[in-house]
Amino acid sequence: MHRSAPRVRPSWWHRLIVTLMAAAPAALIVLLLGVLPLGWLIRMSLYARGGGAAATRGAGFYQPGTWSTESVVALWSDPVAGAALEWTLRLSTITSVLCLVVGLPMALVIGRLSARWRRVVLLGVLLPKLTNVLVLLFGLMLTLGASGPLSMVLGQVFAWGYVPVHHNALAVVLGKTWLLLPYAVLLLTRAVVAVDPAQLRAARGLGAGPWAAFLHVTLPSILPTMVLTAGLLWVWGIGAFVAPYLMGAPDQYTLAVEVQRATFEQMNWPRGAALAVLLLMVASAALLVTGGVYWAVTRRLRDGSMRGQPCDS
Amino acid sequence: MRFLAQSTRVRVATGTARLLLAAAMAMLLLPLLVSVWASLTPGSMVSLPTQEVSLRWYQALATDPRWRLAMGNSLTIAAATAALATLAGLGSATVCAASPRTAAWLTPLLLAPLVIPPVALAMGQLPVLHALGVWGTASALVLAHTCWTLPVVHLVLVQRLLELDATLVAAARGLGASRWRAWRWVVLPQLKGSLVIAALFAFVLSFNEFLLALFVGTPQSDTLPRVIWPSLRYTLSPAVAAASTVSTGIAALCLVVVAAFGWSAFRGASSSSR
Numbered sequence: 001m002h003r004s005a006p007r008v009r010p011s012w013w014h015r016l017i018v019t020l021m022a023a024a025p026a027a028l029i030v031l032l033l034g035v036l037p038l039g040w041l042i043r044m045s046l047y048a049r050g051g052g053a054a055a056t057r058g059a060g061f062y063q064p065g066t067w068s069t070e071s072v073v074a075l076w077s078d079p080v081a082g083a084a085l086e087w088t089l090r091l092s093t094i095t096s097v098l099c100l101v102v103g104l105p106m107a108l109v110i111g112r113l114s115a116r117w118r119r120v121v122l123l124g125v126l127l128p129k130l131t132n133v134l135v136l137l138f139g140l141m142l143t144l145g146a147s148g149p150l151s152m153v154l155g156q157v158f159a160w161g162y163v164p165v166h167h168n169a170l171a172v173v174l175g176k177t178w179l180l181l182p183y184a185v186l187l188l189t190r191a192v193v194a195v196d197p198a199q200l201r202a203a204r205g206l207g208a209g210p211w212a213a214f215l216h217v218t219l220p221s222i223l224p225t226m227v228l229t230a231g232l233l234w235v236w237g238i239g240a241f242v243a244p245y246l247m248g249a250p251d252q253y254t255l256a257v258e259v260q261r262a263t264f265e266q267m268n269w270p271r272g273a274a275l276a277v278l279l280l281m282v283a284s285a286a287l288l289v290t291g292g293v294y295w296a297v298t299r300r301l302r303d304g305s306m307r308g309q310p311c312d313s
Numbered sequence: 314m315r316f317l318a319q320s321t322r323v324r325v326a327t328g329t330a331r332l333l334l335a336a337a338m339a340m341l342l343l344p345l346l347v348s349v350w351a352s353l354t355p356g357s358m359v360s361l362p363t364q365e366v367s368l369r370w371y372q373a374l375a376t377d378p379r380w381r382l383a384m385g386n387s388l389t390i391a392a393a394t395a396a397l398a399t400l401a402g403l404g405s406a407t408v409c410a411a412s413p414r415t416a417a418w419l420t421p422l423l424l425a426p427l428v429i430p431p432v433a434l435a436m437g438q439l440p441v442l443h444a445l446g447v448w449g450t451a452s453a454l455v456l457a458h459t460c461w462t463l464p465v466v467h468l469v470l471v472q473r474l475l476e477l478d479a480t481l482v483a484a485a486r487g488l489g490a491s492r493w494r495a496w497r498w499v500v501l502p503q504l505k506g507s508l509v510i511a512a513l514f515a516f517v518l519s520f521n522e523f524l525l526a527l528f529v530g531t532p533q534s535d536t537l538p539r540v541i542w543p544s545l546r547y548t549l550s551p552a553v554a555a556a557s558t559v560s561t562g563i564a565a566l567c568l569v570v571v572a573a574f575g576w577s578a579f580r581g582a583s584s585s586s587r
Contacts, residue, residue, distance in 0.1 A: 002491060003556070018412075018492075019408050019412065019415060022404035022405070022407055023404055023405050023415065023419060024404070024410045025400065025401040025404055025405075026402060026405035026423060026463055027405065027419065027422065028403040029401055029421075029456070029459055030422055030423055030425065030460055030463060031398075031422075031427065031461060032445075032456075032523075033441060033442075033456055033457060033460035034422075034426045034434065034457075034460050035422075035425070036431065036437075036441055037434060037437025037438045037441050038429070038433070038434075038437050039437075040437050040441055041365075041433060041436060041437040042441050044436075044437075044440065053524065072331075102337070105330075105333070106334055106337055108330075109331060109333070109334040110334065111332045112330075113331075121338065121574070123568055123572055124338055124341070124342060125338070125341065125343065126568060127329060127345070127561075127565060127568055128342070128345065128518045129558050130464055130514075130538075130564035130565075130568060131521055131561045131564040132343065132519075132521035132522070132523055132538045132541075132560050132569065133523055133538075134538055134541045134542060134545055134557075135521075135541070135556075135557035135560045135561060136344060136345070138344075138348055138545055138553060139343075139344030139345050139346075139347050139348035139557065140344040141363070142344065142347045142351055142359070142554075143343055143344045143350060148347065148361070149343070149347060149361070175397040178341070178344075181341065182341070183586050206450055232330075232428070235430075236346070236423075236428075237429050238430060239429075239430030239431055239432060239433075241431065241432050241524060242523065242524070245546075246545065246546065254431075256430060256431075256432040258434060258528075259432045259433070259436060260528075261371065263436060263528075264393075272436060273436065275431075276430075276432060276433040276436050276437070279430050279432065279433050280433045281429060281430070282427070283430050283433075287428055293536070307557060
């Protein structure tokens, strides 16, 4: 492309400075409040814990300047942390799968709507994500609760009491799924809309039924997004805090809840930090697995399409 | 005859699918509606009023100093967060859209707060903000929220920047405009709608953010979710429902404005490409 040279051609360092200045505020904020905190968390987990009485008065959450691995080592044989880790992984896996199972059909239907209706529905999907979590779960508990509309209807029709969703595992799974579902719908709808309609028409024209067309055209096209969505929901599920805390019994407390309890209820900051580091490691591992599967799936799809073979065989 | 049967079948299938979608949407939005409904109770217990409604809990909200302080704090913090995140995001988005090489390392860094478990992030931010000397002030929450909303702002702006017609900038440059002038008078005006959308997202996300506020906030910098939290966990009062309605109302308002701006930005894009 031809471009008439400006009178003074800016030197490379001039451009570098401009780039740095433009990117600096954002990079600085994220480094300072997104990356540095993680390092500090690791450091905090290596403090000796504060003395008993002082700790309850808020003076000695930990002993500054000390190095000790006691809190980290103690996690290995901590039954509470072990149970929390197990439940966290189970909850996040279940919610991720549930969101995909409910979200994919929703996305497929939304993707077929007219552009105007699609916008309206997507705004409706987005609305819950813009109000706060507490409001959402409060509303959900009211809706499902003993005096909620659902029980009124169910009680009238089936003479059921009410759905037993009060401080149990079912409540937590429902709550977390309900919190994450909008993300699944938004991400998957984007992918469904991006499917090439010409390919779909071609498949149908060549005699493929709706199911075959879905399997051979739509599915390969949205598979990478499905993997990414499932992985993201998994990672977000691992960080679950409010739903288990509000809707669960202590048996359903996740790692994130235990972090908060260790920090603010037991005033044991090194333990809280050690739990947070564990949480961080689990989330990172989940992210790595997601990245790996995504990479493998996209590579396989690309190779398959280059060889001109069906991709799902 | 066979064709007719098939088209009827397709119509039935489509109708059923849409009906199911409507049911799912109702399930998704019903709890919001129910909390609005509960806020209108005249009684002092959380219940769904069926005989009479009253606005007494909104009055209680408006007169209670604790709720008033929280409301004011939430609005101030959200506004400051929106301004800061949008400015920072404008810079980072411009750089990332212009140079794929910079984007390759800057984008993962900027998006990291999206996948860090919020509890871990919040707990780590606590000592950092303490060391910065802002702990206990509203600024602490503004910084925390800016870091957390920046990914959204960045994504919205980068997407719009990549949609822009590059030949317009090239034309301006060809006519002798400096890089800065081309950006200021060609790129920035086209970004206006997206800037409003990004700022509104940052505003509403910060306004309703709970976890960072729980860790980083103090009673002096109470925000609305921070006041809702203990009343939700320990003493369930209809005031919570009223506060919830305020929350939802502000979110819905922002969404309507976003939709309006998104609409016009979309129209502008389609008419300029014609």
